[in-house]
Amino acid sequence: MMQPVNDYGELKNRAREELNALRGLMSDEEAARREADALIAKLDSDTFNLVVLGQFKRGKTTFINALLGDSVLPTAVVPLTSIITVIRFGPVPRTTVIYQDGRSDVIGPELLGDYVTERGNPRNVKRVGHVEIEYPSDYLKEGVMIIDTPGIGSTFLHNTEVTYSFLSKVDAAVFMLSIDPPVSDVELRFLEDVGKHVKKFFFILNKVDRADAEEVKESIAFNRAVIGEKMGAEPKLFPLSAKQALEGKTKGDRELLQRSGYVDFDRALGTFLTTDKCGVFLRSILDRASGLVEARRLSLAIEKKTRALSVQALEEKATLFNVELERFLRDKEANVHLIEWDVDSMIKTLDVDSGKFKSEMTPVAIRQMESFIDTYPKAGNREFLNAIKDQLFKVISGACDSWRASEEEKISGLYAEKAKSHSERWEESIRRFEKASSDIFDVEIRHYSFDGAPDLHTPLFYGIDTFMDEGMLLDTALTTLNLMMPSSLFRGQVKNAMRERVERSLDMNSGKIRYAFLESLLKSSKSMKASYETMADTLVSSVKQALERARAEKSMSASEAQKRAAEIDRMLAALEEHKKRLEAVELYCRRPELTPIA
Structure with a gap:
């Protein structure tokens, strides 16, 4: 059975082969060779x-164990996983615990439960950030x-928070349901929130082996x-038995694997992985590779065209080219400064909005907390304190x-608008330079590939659990002994401390959100500038190197010049073949159902 990564993996391998072959044709084009290396690294x-x-x-x-075909992760019948676990490919199994302070420990797989379960690591007392598992799976x-x-x-509040905080890293989500009970209000609310971050869902109705066909149909x-x-x-639901799928994989039982419903899901995920990655990531690689082909072809075409020119005619054309260069x-430098200016403007907007949010939300949150304190029914001080912690989490996280x-909608919209403007400006500059070079050297220009600006992606890692612990209010007037106070006095001290706590909470978390936006803006703008500058530098380098080779050829012997002419023709023919193969892979990316690649 084909794994869902195989089609996409084959496309990546084809693209990698073409890039490596293309790199071999760039031996005397340093800028183009560096870009080919960068594309290969990006692909890998x-x-x-x-x-x-x-x-x-x-x-x-x-279900994850079924994907991997082995019992890699521990399972149990209590709320189990309290830590994010990232599973990536590795030639041999390896488990690494990454702590919140940056430390890491490699542990045996039998110790995993001591770090990722509530039983082994209650309320994350070991301060684990996440766990990384390397595993030799084709998946x-x-x-x-x-x-x-x-x-x-x-039952563990911080579990929910950790999951929410990870959503920005999601490319696609598998949302697990089961035959019993049906989807809950909690799941629906979570799903509504997740939908703001995740573009693609796969819904699985698990444990269908516990029901008959009619019950499964009704549940779906x-x-x-x-x-x-x-x-x-209405979404598509994949009925599935993760238990049977895991058993089918571990025992090599194809019939059981088919009966589990796993194969249908596997096929759907594979189709999405291929089309989505082709549509976004891989096609951008292919576009850039096609641009390299064209830049190299332009360089060779100019060199070939100028072979028949006299030294004087060649230098006249070089002078005209230098004027255009x-x-x-100048256009390139101005475009870079405009990007930086627009990013600074967006950062100022972000700062104004952050300040406005804190000034407007702080009194609202304080009133909400004070109202909660005033109306909370009679209870022991510890129960009351725990309720306050939960309510503060809800108020701050909700705000x-x-x-x-x-x-995010506002800043992303501004970024998209500015990025489109910059893309058009850079493209205009490059097209104008291409046209001038074409006219000067009388060669055909097939437009240099232009894949536009990178998307703005805003990671979200603000975490209220960093201060939601047993000592939540102990830095103010309270101590452990205060729990023995009369209820009315205790509540009064909590209420007095709440204003400062709300202010600090909003300030800290809004600051983390601002930093996430700032980091994303700077990273995206840096990527944008680098992409445009690389395209410009590669194009300029191609023409300049062609002129240098044309000058050098004037001092060649007749036999050397003839040999170089044959080499140029050979490389031009090879580039045409590379171009066709890249176009075939890209066409498969656009319409995989129509265009199989050999």
Whole structure:
């Protein structure tokens, strides 16, 4: 059976082969060779994050083990996973614990439960950031990473928070349901929130081996209708038994694997992985590779065209070219400064919005917390303190989530608008330079590939759990002995401390959100500038190197010149073949159902 990564992996291998072959034709083109190396490195570093989400006891971990074909992750019957676990390809199994302070330990697989479960690491007392597992699975070989998340709606509040904080890393999500019970209100609310971050969902109805065909059919219909009402369209649900799928894989039982429902899901994921990656990541690589082919072809065409020119005629054309080159370099410098100016402007907008959010939300959050304190029923001081912690989490996270979502929409919109403007400006400059070079040297210009600006991606790692612990209010007036106070006095001290706590909480978390946006803006703008400058430098270098070779050829002997002419013709023919092969891979990316590649 074909694994879902295989089609995409084959496309990546084809692209890598063409880039390596193309690099071999760039021996005297340093800028183009560096770009080919950069594209190969980008291809090899490609990852696709497939996160598995769902409520406690839906069978997420068993499902991941089924994907891997082995019992890699521990399973149990209590809220289990409290730590994000990232599973990536490695030639041999290896488990590494990454702590919140940056330390790391390599552990034996039998010790994994001591770090990722509530039983072994209650409330994350070991301060684990996440765990990375390397495993020799074909599923992971081409850069797919599987992420196991804490359960949604389990009895442990911080589990839910960790899962929410990881959503920005998701390329696609598997949302686990099960035959019983049906989708819950908690899951629907979570799904609504997740939909703001995740573009592609695969819904799995797990544990279908526990029901008959009619019950499975009814469960699918009910869950589709309920989810469709929340999301606006009824999704496809894959009925599946993760338990049977795991057993089928480990025993090599193809019939059981087919009966488990795994094969249908596997095929759907494979199709998505191929088309999505082709549509975004791989096609950008192919476009850039085609641009390298064209830049090299232009260089050789100019060299070939100028062979018949006298030294004087060649220098006259070189002078004309240098005039256009100076103009192009001025345009390039101006375009870089405009990008930097626009990014600075967006950062100022972000700072103003952040300050406005804190000034407007702080009194609202304080009133909400004071109202909660005033209306909370009689209870012991510890119970009351725990309730306050939970409520503060809800108030602060709710406010920050709402502001982050609206600010992300605003900043992303501004970025997209500016990026489009910069893309058009750079393209105009490059096209003008191409046209001038074409006219000067009388060669055909096939437009240099231009793949536009990178998308703005805003990671979100603000975490309220960094201060939601037993000592939440102890830095103010409270101590452990205060729990023995009379209830009315205790509540009064909590209320007095709450204003400062709310202010600090909003300030810290809005600051983390601002930093995430800032980091993303700077990273995206840097990538944008680097992409444009690389395209410009490669094009300029191609023409300049052609002129240098043409000058050198004037001092060649007749036999040397004839040999070089034959070499140029050979390389031009090879470039045409490379171009055709790249176009074939790209065509498969666009329409995989129509264009098989040999």
